[in-house]
Amino acid sequence: MDGSAEDTARAVRLTLGRLRRRLREHYDRAELTASQLGVLTRLDREGPATVSDLAAAEGVRPQSMAMAVGAVIERGLVRRDPDPDDGRRQVASLTPAGQEFVTSSRAAGQGWLAGVLGERLTAEERMHVLEAMALLEKVVA
Incomplete structure (x- = not known):
């Protein structure tokens, strides 16, 4: 990878796709x-x-x-x-059941993600993730 826009786009797409699938494993209990x-x-x-x-x-x-x-x-x-x-x-x-599903699903996904971020990344690495999220926010804004 050389930092080109094409390489960056591919890396972001692949990583976010895998993250999305992992989150879904933890929050979509209704399949x-x-x-x-x-x-x-x-x-x-x-x-x-x-x-x-x-x-x-x-x-x-x-x-x-x-x-x-x-x-x-x-x-x-x-x-x-x-x-x-x-x-x-x-x-x-x-419905109330739908609202509960959305709320509990988000909590489950966020809980899993917070746990792995805490276990696998240092505080400094988590700051880098926050910086990267700010950059991605500029892309989608």
Whole structure:
């Protein structure tokens, strides 16, 4: 690796992909698909939304999103209600069980990550990780 943008992009993509999979091992006890987890996360962050809005935000077809939303509704994690602004449409929102799933999943993932960061990295190395995260934040901003 020579520090080129291409090498850096590859390293970031590979490492973040592996980190994401490891986090998922610790927080996805319900074995949801990535699309289903995306629905829960987005509803938690942004509140109730239509299937069309969720599809646009996740960059997928509305039919695919409808399947993902239907699956989490069947599991009791999401519900559909009439849109308060347009009774012809429906909005999806987290149920109390869905909110609990998101909250406990985040806590489990964060707990695992904090544990391995504490065990495997020195305080100085953790500071380097924080510096790298600040740089990545500039990329995504």
